[in-house]
Amino acid sequence: MTTKYGLIGCGMMGVEHLRNIALLPGAEVAALCDPNPSQRGLGLQVAPNARAYKTIAEMMSVETLDAIVIASPNYTHVRQMKEIARHTAVPILCEKPLFTAPADEVEVERFQSEYGAPVWVAMEYRYMPPVAALIEQAASVTGGVKMLTLQEHRFPFLEKVDNWNRFNANSGGTFVEKCCHFFDLMRLIIDSEPVRVSASATQFVNHLDESYDGKVPDIWDGGYALFDFENGAKAMLELSMFADGTKWNEEIHAIGPLGKIACRMPGPQRFWPSELGASPHPQLSLYPRSPKRPETVEMVLDESLVAAGDHHGSTFYQHQKFLKMVREGGAPEVSISDGRKAVKMGLLAQEAAAHHTTLTF
Ligand SMILES: NC(=O)c1ccc[n+]([C@@H]2O[C@H](COP(=O)([O-])OP(=O)(O)OC[C@H]3O[C@@H](n4cnc5c(N)ncnc54)[C@H](O)[C@@H]3O)[C@@H](O)[C@H]2O)c1
Numbered sequence: 001m002t003t004k005y006g007l008i009g010c011g012m013m014g015v016e017h018l019r020n021i022a023l024l025p026g027a028e029v030a031a032l033c034d035p036n037p038s039q040r041g042l043g044l045q046v047a048p049n050a051r052a053y054k055t056i057a058e059m060m061s062v063e064t065l066d067a068i069v070i071a072s073p074n075y076t077h078v079r080q081m082k083e084i085a086r087h088t089a090v091p092i093l094c095e096k097p098l099f100t101a102p103a104d105e106v107e108v109e110r111f112q113s114e115y116g117a118p119v120w121v122a123m124e125y126r127y128m129p130p131v132a133a134l135i136e137q138a139a140s141v142t143g144g145v146k147m148l149t150l151q152e153h154r155f156p157f158l159e160k161v162d163n164w165n166r167f168n169a170n171s172g173g174t175f176v177e178k179c180c181h182f183f184d185l186m187r188l189i190i191d192s193e194p195v196r197v198s199a200s201a202t203q204f205v206n207h208l209d210e211s212y213d214g215k216v217p218d219i220w221d222g223g224y225a226l227f228d229f230e231n232g233a234k235a236m237l238e239l240s241m242f243a244d245g246t247k248w249n250e251e252i253h254a255i256g257p258l259g260k261i262a263c264r265m266p267g268p269q270r271f272w273p274s275e276l277g278a279s280p281h282p283q284l285s286l287y288p289r290s291p292k293r294p295e296t297v298e299m300v301l302d303e304s305l306v307a308a309g310d311h312h313g314s315t316f317y318q319h320q321k322f323l324k325m326v327r328e329g330g331a332p333e334v335s336i337s338d339g340r341k342a343v344k345m346g347l348l349a350q351e352a353a354a355h356h357t358t359l360t361f
Contacts, residue, residue, distance in 0.1 A: 003326055004030040006065040007071030008056060008080055010043030011161050013095060017069050018046040018308035020316045023308060024323055031057040034072075039161060056080060060087035063205055067326045070094040073164040074171050078104050081111055081119065081292050089116030093318075096122050096147035097180045098339035100172030102347055105340060112336040121339030122323050125181040125250075126188065127314035127321075130263035138189050142256025145190050150182045151251045153243035154267060156221060157208040166207060166217035168350075174220040174239070174351070175201065176346035183227075183345035184338060189254055192231035194345055196360050199225040199353035205242050221244045225349040231324040268310035 005021055007029055009015055010185055014034070021027050032043045033053040040052045053059035060083075067090055070080055078099050080306055081092060094099050112119070125131055138145055157165050157178075164170040171177035187193065201223020221241040228234055249267035253260060305313035321333055344361070352359045 001026070003027045003066045003323060004064070005031065006068045007032040007043065007047075007050075008034075008059075008065060008068065008070045009076075009095075010036075010039040011071065014039075015046055015073035015312070016315050017071055017093075017319070018043060019308040020065070020319050021069075022047070022306065023316055024319055027319075027323055028232075030065060031059050031063045036161060042253070046061065048193060048259055056083050057087075059275075060084065063335055065090055067091045067093065067322070072159070074100045075164070075169070076122040076179060078107050078111070081115070082107075085111070085115050091117050091322070092119045093322050093334075094121055094339070095117055096184075096339065097172050097176050097346065098132050098336065098344045099343055100170070100176060105344065108336060108340050112340075118330075118332045119336045119339075120323060120325065121319060121334045121336060121342075123181060123184040123334045123338065123342065124311055124314040124318045125185060125335065127267055127317040128312050129314075129317075130265055131185065131252065131314075132317070134254065134263045135185075135188055138261050139191070141257030141259050141261040142254055144256045145254045146233050146257070147255045148186060148189055148233065149238070149251075149253045150235070151238045151247065152178075152182070152245070153240050154245035154249050156241050163212050164211055166210065166219060167183040167215070168218050171219065172343065172346065174241075174341055175199070175223070175225060175349040177219075178241075179225065179237055179239060179268040180339075180342040180346045181348075182239075183225075184254070184334070184342040185228060185235075185344075186235040187338070188230075188339060189252075190229050190231065190233045190235060192229040192233060193341070194227045194361055196228040196231055196358055197225060197345065197352050198358040199223060199237075199349040200356070201225070201349075212261060220353075223353055225353070227345070237316075265312060289328045 010032055018029055026356045029047040029050045031051045033056055034040045035054055044052055070077055074097055077094055143307055201220045203220050204222050206221040209218040225237045247266045251264040253262045305316050309315045348359050
């Protein structure tokens with residue numbers, strides 16, 4: 001029997017979800033909704049058999065869906081989950097970040113206890129093949145991670161529909177919007193909870209010459225966040241959004257008493273600079289190095305997964321697992337609680353950097 005999806009938000013990420021759901025056997029997007037007619041048109045180009053709606057209420061009053069994907073702007077996620085709950089209780093795959101303001105945390109906790117179906121938060125960096133391999137091997141290669149560094153050197157925030165990502169009030173701030181992925185990875189790789197954060201960040205260069213309704217964007221484009229974890233491990237994030245990351249966008253290094261494991265991911269292939277010629281084959285590398293395991297593992301991705309989005313197959317692998325849960329039941333691999341904790345780490349890092357201080361959880 002076909003599993004019927006509904007999609008909320010047909011922007012860049014919504015389209016990536018449509019392309020990846022199309023690769024799943026026995027799954028189809030039956031309905032999509034977006035208040036913006038040209039975005040609905042974009043969605044229908046990729047999923048021509050879907051029915052399109054302006055609002056969630058319209059979609060939910062007509063459709064019977066098996067699962068819903070939320071890919072709308074960050075500040076809408078909590079109220080959209082609550083709106084879905086007024087009509088149905090089917091599994092939800094909600095884009096990160098789960099919420100954007102400290103006050104939303106209580107709402108999210110309440111939602112978690114009341115909603116009658118699982119909510120999976122789209123922390124899909126977990127599913128990038130080199131990151132997934134690092135997560136799996138980190139404890140044995142390192143003998144227990146003591147120090148973890150995550151580095152992202154990348155292009156500036158892309159333009160979004162109605163420029164929602166230009167202001168902290170809409171996105172939650174850079175440490176929430178962009179970095180909740182990395183904070184989720186910290187908790188997962190270290191296998192412990194954060195106890196303290198200090199951070200320093202600012203808006204160095206990006207978007208300072210832009211203006212929307214007379215307002216200059218207030219989003220940071222670089223900084224550091226340093227966390228202490230309950231088990232004594234320490235983790236640091238370095239983010240620069242005005243750096244050339246086309247070859248290697250992200251690097252992760254985990255070190256323990258027995259050795260070190262590292263991986264790195266290329267930037268989205270569509271941003272490969274034309275002056276460098278054709279993009280190399282989307283080959284992802286993992287470099288586990290330790291006295292015990294000096295080997296290098298090379299991974300090659302199916303071209304169809306690379307073509308379906310910017311995230312090196314992670315959207316597809318995430319969908320495979322989400323669909324298994326929709327069909328067979330069970331708990332989400334990335335729970336509301338995981339999504340909530342990653343946002344909380346981001347919000348406290350924002351606050352620590354804004355006030356030049358160290359904060360406890
Ligand atoms: N997992 C990842 O790695 C990843 C990558 C990029 C974006 N995202 C997340 O995906 C979400 C969407 O980001 P994007 O880059 O696609 O933004 P976008 O601006 O390209 O698309 C957002 C879409 O949502 C629509 N929208 C606005 N209000 C809506 C509403 N009330 N109901 C339904 N649709 C509405 C807009 O018209 C637009 O089409 C964000 O939460 C973002 O943080 C996640």
